[in-house]
Amino acid sequence: MKILSRTLLLLACLLAAIVALGPILWAVSTSFKSTNRIFAVPPEIVPQIPTTQHYSKLAAEGVQWAFLNSTGYAVLAVLIALILGSIAGYALTRYPVAGKPAILLVFLGAMAVPGFAVLLPTQMLATGLGLYNTWAILPIIYAGHILPFAVWVTRSHFATIPRELEQAAEIDGYSRAEAVWKIVLPGAKPALLAAATFGFLHCWNDYVTGSTMVDSPNLRTLQVALIFFQGFHGRDWGALMAGVVIATIPPVLIFLLFRKFLIGGFADGSIKG
Amino acid sequence: MQHPPLASQHSLDVLARRARLVGSSLVGPALLLVVAINILPAIYGFYLSLHEVFFFGNEGFAGLKNYTELLRDSFAWQAIGRSLLFTFASLAIAVPLALLAAMGVRRLGRWGSVLLTVLLVPWAMSPIVVALLWKWILVPSPGGLVGAIFTAFGMPPQDLLTDPVLAMPTLIIVAVWRNFAFATIILIGGLGQIPRDLYKAASVDGLDAWESFCKITLPLLAPSLLIVISMLTISYFNEVQLIIGLTGGGPIRQTSTLAYSLYHTGFVELNQGKGNAIAVIMFLINMGLIAVYIRILGKQAGAAA
Numbered sequence: 001m002k003i004l005s006r007t008l009l010l011l012a013c014l015l016a017a018i019v020a021l022g023p024i025l026w027a028v029s030t031s032f033k034s035t036n037r038i039f040a041v042p043p044e045i046v047p048q049i050p051t052t053q054h055y056s057k058l059a060a061e062g063v064q065w066a067f068l069n070s071t072g073y074a075v076l077a078v079l080i081a082l083i084l085g086s087i088a089g090y091a092l093t094r095y096p097v098a099g100k101p102a103i104l105l106v107f108l109g110a111m112a113v114p115g116f117a118v119l120l121p122t123q124m125l126a127t128g129l130g131l132y133n134t135w136a137i138l139p140i141i142y143a144g145h146i147l148p149f150a151v152w153v154t155r156s157h158f159a160t161i162p163r164e165l166e167q168a169a170e171i172d173g174y175s176r177a178e179a180v181w182k183i184v185l186p187g188a189k190p191a192l193l194a195a196a197t198f199g200f201l202h203c204w205n206d207y208v209t210g211s212t213m214v215d216s217p218n219l220r221t222l223q224v225a226l227i228f229f230q231g232f233h234g235r236d237w238g239a240l241m242a243g244v245v246i247a248t249i250p251p252v253l254i255f256l257l258f259r260k261f262l263i264g265g266f267a268d269g270s271i272k273g
Numbered sequence: 274m275q276h277p278p279l280a281s282q283h284s285l286d287v288l289a290r291r292a293r294l295v296g297s298s299l300v301g302p303a304l305l306l307v308v309a310i311n312i313l314p315a316i317y318g319f320y321l322s323l324h325e326v327f328f329f330g331n332e333g334f335a336g337l338k339n340y341t342e343l344l345r346d347s348f349a350w351q352a353i354g355r356s357l358l359f360t361f362a363s364l365a366i367a368v369p370l371a372l373l374a375a376m377g378v379r380r381l382g383r384w385g386s387v388l389l390t391v392l393l394v395p396w397a398m399s400p401i402v403v404a405l406l407w408k409w410i411l412v413p414s415p416g417g418l419v420g421a422i423f424t425a426f427g428m429p430p431q432d433l434l435t436d437p438v439l440a441m442p443t444l445i446i447v448a449v450w451r452n453f454a455f456a457t458i459i460l461i462g463g464l465g466q467i468p469r470d471l472y473k474a475a476s477v478d479g480l481d482a483w484e485s486f487c488k489i490t491l492p493l494l495a496p497s498l499l500i501v502i503s504m505l506t507i508s509y510f511n512e513v514q515l516i517i518g519l520t521g522g523g524p525i526r527q528t529s530t531l532a533y534s535l536y537h538t539g540f541v542e543l544n545q546g547k548g549n550a551i552a553v554i555m556f557l558i559n560m561g562l563i564a565v566y567i568r569i570l571g572k573q574a575g576a577a578a
Contacts, residue, residue: 012377021394091300115311116511118318119539208536227518251399
């Protein structure tokens with residue numbers, strides 16, 4: 001009986017893993033098949049004659065620049081959010097701040113606002129401010145999306161680090177800023193990495209903000225570039241799946257590297273899905 | 274702050290004021306950016322919803338005209354219905370799956386974290402990329418993955434995404450595939466909080482596995498379930514990227530939810546007044562659903578605690 005239920009459990013888990021990963025592996029396989037083999041019947045699970053022609057085609061269309069744009073926007077937004085967020089998170093645990101309960105409510109409320117619902121007025125504000133279709137608009141908006149989490153997770157971690165540790169460092173001749181840099185920040189590493197991972201995934205995986213805030217081809221994100229590519233080459237599944245693969249590698253890699261911190265952040269309820 | 278032992282009341286006040294000034298100026302930049310990106314547009318959007326705005330031009334105050342027009346439009350009501358169908362059907366599949374996965378992960382021990390990681394990979398992907406990927410999985414040809422399954426059962430491959438009846442269920446399955454596993458993480462945490470002794474006591478009392486699941490696991494999991502259901506509701510109700518990528522609201526508007534019609538009205542038709550009215554309605558429905566959950570599940574959570 002016990003062995004039977006154990007076997008059933010393992011089978012169910014195996015099935016779940018196949019359902020989760022199967023479609024992704026199928027896309028990887030397709031991206032390496034030559035165009036005339038893509039629709040082979042029965043389907044080839046592993047490409048018999050692998051080719052990189054689809055990746056070359058994407059490169060010929062300049063998709064790598066959109067890849068770099070996405071990377072740049074995401075890195076910039078994460079840096080802005082982590083720097084401003086950890087400074088604010090530190091001040092909220094160590095200093096008296098005027099209107100602190102109201103400020104905490106603003107950060108909490110901002111997490112509940114789905115970014116998509118305010119995209120339309122954001123587009124109009126960005127146009128009015130002359131920021132529409134500039135390189136700066138996406139990092140600014142993304143940073144605004146990630147910041148509440150950055151403040152929230154760093155604040156709760158800073159609160160667990162005793163003030164005496166910093167004071168000891170200050171007695172040893174460090175300035176307060178040095179004490180924070182050497183003592184407090186390293187202690188909050190899990191919180192910072194959780195916010196950074198969540199932030200990178202948020203920016204990299206966005207499509208609607210990217211497609212509504214910039215227009216020039218040279219400012220496009222990878223997601224937007226892939227949709228434009230689909231518009232021109234709708235049935236070129238080999239190239240489209242190559243696009244899916246290159247758009248999936250960075251977020252999945254980051255997720256696999258930092259999943260421990262991300263799952264920790266989820267589990268204490270500080271990150272939303 | 275350190276201060277001289279014989280400091281006068283006056284210098285203490287100065288120090289306190291200085292600390293307050295430093296604190297506020299350190300929080301300031303973050304607060305400013307968050308308000309500018311999240312709060313200000315929400316207020317501006319509400320303002321715009323009371324105006325006639327087309328193609329970025331404000332043509333004047335319109336009162337509740339955008340709202341009354343929407344409420345008289347049968348398509349808007351259908352969109353609300355589709356949003357609720359999409360949200361609740363996805364929830365009805367995702368929450369039990371997430372709970373099963375959470376129990377499986379806990380029972381697997383060392384391999385559990387491997388399974389959790391595997392299940393989370395689709396969640397780490399971009400929704401628009403997931404849409405592209407599934408368009409290829411669902412391609413109606415014997416050479417496609419789902420097409421091959423149809424062929425194996427002796428049927429001609431169906432185009433599920435352009436079928437008026439099957440498009441919505443297909444969309445729901447893809448949405449659940451992408452993100453149900455993130456709910457698993459929170460449920461694993463919730464399951465870990467339930468004392469093991471309770472299950473031992475239940476088996477002494479002669480309760481079988483199903484009875485102890487209903488009488489112990491479910492009630493004690495209520496707080497985690499409340500969080501999971503609220504988060505998934507917001508996530509599904511506001512889902513737009515998968516729909517843009519997979520069906521574009523079609524066929525014949527069958528997958529045009531409220532979120533998609535906001536996208537279409539505001540960014541494609543450029544009717545920004547009406548688009549913002551849809552956004553305000555979406556916000557109210559979001560808040561209403563969460564309030565209902567808190568009433569139902571919050572009561573249970575309170576009783577369990």
